[in-house]
Amino acid sequence: MIKMQNIVKRFGESTVLSDVTFEAKEREIFGLLGPSGAGKTTIINILTTQLDADGGSFDTGATLFETGLMLDADGLYGRLSCLDNLNLFADIYGIPRKKGAEALQSVGLSDAAKKSVNALSKGMRQRLALARAILHEPKVLFLDEPTSGLDPTTAKGIHKLIQGLCDNGATVFLTTHNMEEAVKLCNHVALLHQGKIVEQGAPTEICQRYNSYKTTPDLEAVFIKLTGVELE
Amino acid sequence: MKNKCRGCAPAHPVKKTAHPVKAVFTKQAKDMFKNPIALLPFIIFPVVALIMTELVAKGNDDIDNNLFVAMMASIFAGFGLLQSAAAIISEDMEKKSLRYLVMAGVKPHQYLLGIGGFLFAAATIVSAIFGFIGGYSGMELLKFLTIMLTGVAAAIVFGLSIGMLSKNQQAAAAMSMPAAVIIGFTPMIAGFNETVEKFAGVLYTQQISIIVNDFSANITKPLMVIAANIVVFAVLFVVAYKKKGLTS
Numbered sequence: 001m002i003k004m005q006n007i008v009k010r011f012g013e014s015t016v017l018s019d020v021t022f023e024a025k026e027r028e029i030f031g032l033l034g035p036s037g038a039g040k041t042t043i044i045n046i047l048t049t050q051l052d053a054d055g056g057s058f059d060t061g062a063t064l065f066e067t068g069l070m071l072d073a074d075g076l077y078g079r080l081s082c083l084d085n086l087n088l089f090a091d092i093y094g095i096p097r098k099k100g101a102e103a104l105q106s107v108g109l110s111d112a113a114k115k116s117v118n119a120l121s122k123g124m125r126q127r128l129a130l131a132r133a134i135l136h137e138p139k140v141l142f143l144d145e146p147t148s149g150l151d152p153t154t155a156k157g158i159h160k161l162i163q164g165l166c167d168n169g170a171t172v173f174l175t176t177h178n179m180e181e182a183v184k185l186c187n188h189v190a191l192l193h194q195g196k197i198v199e200q201g202a203p204t205e206i207c208q209r210y211n212s213y214k215t216t217p218d219l220e221a222v223f224i225k226l227t228g229v230e231l232e
Numbered sequence: 233m234k235n236k237c238r239g240c241a242p243a244h245p246v247k248k249t250a251h252p253v254k255a256v257f258t259k260q261a262k263d264m265f266k267n268p269i270a271l272l273p274f275i276i277f278p279v280v281a282l283i284m285t286e287l288v289a290k291g292n293d294d295i296d297n298n299l300f301v302a303m304m305a306s307i308f309a310g311f312g313l314l315q316s317a318a319a320i321i322s323e324d325m326e327k328k329s330l331r332y333l334v335m336a337g338v339k340p341h342q343y344l345l346g347i348g349g350f351l352f353a354a355a356t357i358v359s360a361i362f363g364f365i366g367g368y369s370g371m372e373l374l375k376f377l378t379i380m381l382t383g384v385a386a387a388i389v390f391g392l393s394i395g396m397l398s399k400n401q402q403a404a405a406a407m408s409m410p411a412a413v414i415i416g417f418t419p420m421i422a423g424f425n426e427t428v429e430k431f432a433g434v435l436y437t438q439q440i441s442i443i444v445n446d447f448s449a450n451i452t453k454p455l456m457v458i459a460a461n462i463v464v465f466a467v468l469f470v471v472a473y474k475k476k477g478l479t480s
Binding site (some may be wrong): 074 | 254255256259327329331332333339424
């Protein structure tokens, strides 16, 4: 279970997170939604202990080894091959190197195993970054905008992978500013605006609460109702 | 708060089969041969030393046969290697690769030993080549390699610290260039100016220069000065890693 309670974060004079509280249950996909600059990445950075919060508490229910990460920058070694990138982390984690080949297969990159990362398309890089995140079969996965900038087909492939990971027992915490993605993928969502959670719950419940459920739930309409701000 | 900043707290319980140093070393070995910026100093300085020794020094009685070896070996350790180390680490930081290593539980000393270990191994080969070009043997060769390799260790740690303190590769180049020029070329100017000579006395490059120019000189003090350089640079590196490994 991932839990954040009354988290406050300041950068100098500006408060970027105020009183952030939410809970993501085990084996679910939890989406943190909001426009750029809302504080989504800051929350991931705090949860993954890359940043210290100025107040409040949190618990991810997992050790570092049980945590998988896919951050805004992929951090892949461009001159190395896909498999070499994964082998590096397999050696660091102390798991068999065959896990690298398995992870590549699970993201559909087996054919590109020996290809240099610099020669990959953006979608392939995203999939490789996801392969690295799941290499050691983590209990909790943090994915920061996993489909940002991808074409719909590639994004759909990534959605399928994330769903599969959750079905296999992982708890997935992702950030996105794509409301449609959140509705399709997430069991629970929290809407973040200017560092504050303005609403949270199951996507369909939230939409029903704000009468924004016609043929499909419309989280974007809810967000605009609550904040007066359109998502880019 | 249950969790604390990873840079300050112990990481996850590492499996016994984990080999972070070996993993980073192997990564660096594979990456280096595809990275001309980092690779160039390892080739250019011995090649220049060879050409100058064979074409200029050996045909000229007024020039010591080992002059260019001593010069290029000092510049390699003080200038080339430092820049190479700074470039490698700043690239890891700029592209956020280092962040993933830290998050996977790689500790500062493991990263330092992995990257630095490979650079040291490569620099050992280059130093041996310098020794071969200089025609050193016996005690001379032993002294040359000892002073070179301790100097190389200082250069690597200093270069990695500069890289760690830089925001990106461009900033690393801007920072390492003047540092490399001062450290690499001060021993040459030291002979002409007493004040510079006093300042140079604390630099590892000056110690290399002292020994490679006069193998009869006592090596103990130079080694101690270089060891002090290594300690200072290592502390600088650890502080920078903890501070910037995750946040930059």
